[in-house]
């Protein structure tokens with residue numbers, strides 16, 4: 001069932017275009033990296049602040065800006081990552097580092113929702129967030145080489 005869906009995605013017009021075009025995949029990869037840099041940069045500042053660094057920075061002003069930047073970066077990653085994934089769907093889905101990236105992505109999203117819902121223990125939420133996003137970035141890069 002999942003294997004058939006992956007094979008269908010791999011053979012789709014979008015995936016064939018992404019594999020055949022000389023410019024499309026590099027363009028998507030560039031957007032992906034810019035999105036990841038925006039997301040990670042914004043959240044690193046917020047997470048470190050939640051962990052107690054730079055206490056002079058007002059959280060109430062920092063948090064909405066950082067979250068908006070992070071959501072923008074996440075949208076850029078999702079839109080560009082979809083055709084990149086389609087281009088190599090079968091191999092990527094079986095790649096343990098790519099699986100680790102998505103597990104860390106899910107953990108980061110759940111942690112952010114929990115922080116938004118009750119706001120308790122901000123230092124712990126900040127540390128978990130920083131750890132999860134570091135794993136997402138490192139696994140995202142290293143998955144291309146294994």
Ligand code: HEM
Nearest residue numbers: 029033036074077078081082084085136137140141143144
């Ligand atoms: C939202 C947070 C995300 C972040 C921070 C992120 C980060 C990254 C990073 C840093 C890379 C390595 C880029 C490079 O070395 O040039 C990468 C690669 C990649 N990402 Fe993402 N990504 C995210 C979401 C997604 C999503 C939602 C998808 C798919 C729908 C996706 C699909 C891919 C693919 C296919 C690659 C190439 C992997 C390979 O060639 O082995 N990413 N990602």
